[in-house]
Amino acid sequence: MLKEVHNCLLCQKPLQTQVSWLTFFERFPPIICADCEGKFELSADTDPDHRSLYQYNEPMKDFLHRYKFLYDVVLAKVFQRKLHDLLKNEKRIIVAVPMHPEKLLERTFSPVEELLNAAKISYTPLLEKTTTDTQSKKTREERLNTPQLFRTAGEVKAAHYVVFDDIYTTGTTIEHAKRALLEAGAKSVASVTLIRG
Amino acid sequence: MRTKKSSSFQKYKGFLLEPSIQNFFTGRIWARETTPFPKEKIDIYIKRGLLKIKPAIGEGPVCHRCLNKEKKQFIFYHCARCQKVCTYCRYCIQMGRMSSCTELLTWNGPLPKLNSYHSLVWKSRFTPLQEKVSIELTESIKQGRSHLVSAVCGAGKTEILFTAIHDALNEKKRVCVATPRTDVVLELAPRFAEVFPQTTVQALYGGAPQSCMYAPLIIATTHQLYRFEQAFDIMIVDEADAFPYTYDASLQQAVQKAKKEQAPIAFVTATPTSELLELKKTGGYSFIPSRYHGHPLPVPRFSSLWGYDKSIKKKRIPKKLKEWTEKRIAENEPFLIFFPTIELMQQAIPLFRQLDSKIEAVHAEDSDRKEKVLHLRNREIKGLLTTTILERGITIKNVQVAVVGAESKIFTASALIQISGRVGRNKDFPAGDIVFFHHGMTVEMDMAQEEIKRLNKEGFPSA
Numbered sequence A: 001m002l003k004e005v006h007n008c009l010l011c012q013k014p015l016q017t018q019v020s021w022l023t024f025f026e027r028f029p030p031i032i033c034a035d036c037e038g039k040f041e042l043s044a045d046t047d048p049d050h051r052s053l054y055q056y057n058e059p060m061k062d063f064l065h066r067y068k069f070l071y072d073v074v075l076a077k078v079f080q081r082k083l084h085d086l087l088k089n090e091k092r093i094i095v096a097v098p099m100h101p102e103k104l105l106e107r108t109f110s111p112v113e114e115l116l117n118a119a120k121i122s123y124t125p126l127l128e129k130t131t132t133d134t135q136s137k138k139t140r141e142e143r144l145n146t147p148q149l150f151r152t153a154g155e156v157k158a159a160h161y162v163v164f165d166d167i168y169t170t171g172t173t174i175e176h177a178k179r180a181l182l183e184a185g186a187k188s189v190a191s192v193t194l195i196r197g
Numbered sequence B: 001m002r003t004k005k006s007s008s009f010q011k012y013k014g015f016l017l018e019p020s021i022q023n024f025f026t027g028r029i030w031a032r033e034t035t036p037f038p039k040e041k042i043d044i045y046i047k048r049g050l051l052k053i054k055p056a057i058g059e060g061p062v063c064h065r066c067l068n069k070e071k072k073q074f075i076f077y078h079c080a081r082c083q084k085v086c087t088y089c090r091y092c093i094q095m096g097r098m099s100s101c102t103e104l105l106t107w108n109g110p111l112p113k114l115n116s117y118h119s120l121v122w123k124s125r126f127t128p129l130q131e132k133v134s135i136e137l138t139e140s141i142k143q144g145r146s147h148l149v150s151a152v153c154g155a156g157k158t159e160i161l162f163t164a165i166h167d168a169l170n171e172k173k174r175v176c177v178a179t180p181r182t183d184v185v186l187e188l189a190p191r192f193a194e195v196f197p198q199t200t201v202q203a204l205y206g207g208a209p210q211s212c213m214y215a216p217l218i219i220a221t222t223h224q225l226y227r228f229e230q231a232f233d234i235m236i237v238d239e240a241d242a243f244p245y246t247y248d249a250s251l252q253q254a255v256q257k258a259k260k261e262q263a264p265i266a267f268v269t270a271t272p273t274s275e276l277l278e279l280k281k282t283g284g285y286s287f288i289p290s291r292y293h294g295h296p297l298p299v300p301r302f303s304s305l306w307g308y309d310k311s312i313k314k315k316r317i318p319k320k321l322k323e324w325t326e327k328r329i330a331e332n333e334p335f336l337i338f339f340p341t342i343e344l345m346q347q348a349i350p351l352f353r354q355l356d357s358k359i360e361a362v363h364a365e366d367s368d369r370k371e372k373v374l375h376l377r378n379r380e381i382k383g384l385l386t387t388t389i390l391e392r393g394i395t396i397k398n399v400q401v402a403v404v405g406a407e408s409k410i411f412t413a414s415a416l417i418q419i420s421g422r423v424g425r426n427k428d429f430p431a432g433d434i435v436f437f438h439h440g441m442t443v444e445m446d447m448a449q450e451e452i453k454r455l456n457k458e459g460f461p462s463a
């Protein structure tokens, strides 16, 4: 059968994948090597209201640096299969946590939305970010007193929702997103993030 | 690292040029969005035609910064900034992303006023052979001819460069000493600054402090050359064979791009590849088979260390390695122990700390690397465990060296020769132990030992 050589998206090592007729049925051919895959730590989260796929660790820190700060958009694919499996049967409406339009222009892409796009998961744009501030630069005190970070855009039906973000660190962002949706009439809002900080 | 106070602002078509902008951009190719100057100022310089714009990604596609053309390394995506499909280069992304909507700036104005007086403060202690090579190199450079200097580790390669560089500087030429490794830059830059006290010497490596002075002498990692275009009149590539240089065609292109078309290249290396040796036919060639202190190179010995990785995993230092380390500690000799992987080294470090708490470990991403090497040199710590990152460029008086897992693929003959070259560099301690601990011999180990013996024979024909 055809033998195609690709390189691991993270470490550039050649990936030797046998392309068989089965591959054509596979939605997500492997794009990182087993070594790189093994370095990410799956999260043991069991909270029904908040689910994270991975635990934050050194390799994840490196991933985020390359993806969000060096703008290596293609790395959105690294977790596509896992995210797809987690969300493919999701019945609730998925809402991606948005960026401020100014930030989006600066970064040229939305890391959160690209993760979902790569995983072939559809989502609804129901939120808008109202501030260009970043949570990570604030003290705890400042975070607790932050005015609402989001407003709703469009009609929020009385339905069940899941907000999706890349990383859950202090919880402020997720809390604000949930509150905005609940205040606009959502029945319930749960959350999913790729990483638990 | 000083310049003579620049006498006045230069005037150009009735416009006063700001020296820092002129100095910074001369020879550079730099992304518009990340210059160290206010945006408004840059806009004026562009409007006046003093800075030229070129898109970072050209037709093909080709990256105008790193010259990458490999299709696989270009990613196409819908860009929110340019509102269409945009492509970016993954090859040089570590230095900040270059995409279709990134603009690169090059200087299009007059050159800065250059100094034609540079002093060389250095008392020559050349051996006759070093002197001969220094003259040969200077002659080649003068004629604009490329030159290969093949010299054993510890031959005093850096000193050989001084005269050639000094002559070039006094002719208002711009010189770059490029090397693949940050460690080598950090070691070389202060030495050059010391011997050329009136010259602005700039050290460029990932994370180096930025300066807006014009430097006629630049010591840079080969990666940093991506940020220059037609800048140098003389290019010196130190340790030309060092990983990743040999394997990376793109870095070789970077050398070509950074220098002016006619500029000669001098390659300086301890382990020339056959490709480099081809230069003998068209350019100059010099060879130094012995060290500056006149003592032969220490020849590595082999010692089996069966199943060393399993034993380290079981939290036990193999007996021979433990005895070797204890002896170094007892005799108060600084030591380096090379490991094939970071993982193994990290498993080993707590075990070595039980022998002595003053043992450290370094690897490529270690931000304290500089300090740790300094601590070893100052004898504040007993020894360092390291990956191949310290294989070249570092000089530590009376250092003793062991390689663990010398059979591993990463220890090529060239790497092993470099590692062996760490030993016996000081004239007061011209000998020392270099041992290859292995789990089975390899051709590469043999080649390394044979090559060192051969060099000793050439350097000491009577012995």
Ligand SMILES: [Zn+2]
Binding pocket: A008, A009, A010, A011, A012, A013, A032, A033, A034, A035, A036, A037
């Ligand atoms: Zn990999």
Ligand SMILES: [Zn+2]
Binding pocket: B063, B064, B065, B066, B067, B068, B089, B090, B091, B092, B093, B098
């Ligand atoms: Zn590039």
Ligand SMILES: [Zn+2]
Binding pocket: A108, B079, B080, B081, B082, B083, B086, B099, B100, B101
């Ligand atoms: Zn763009």
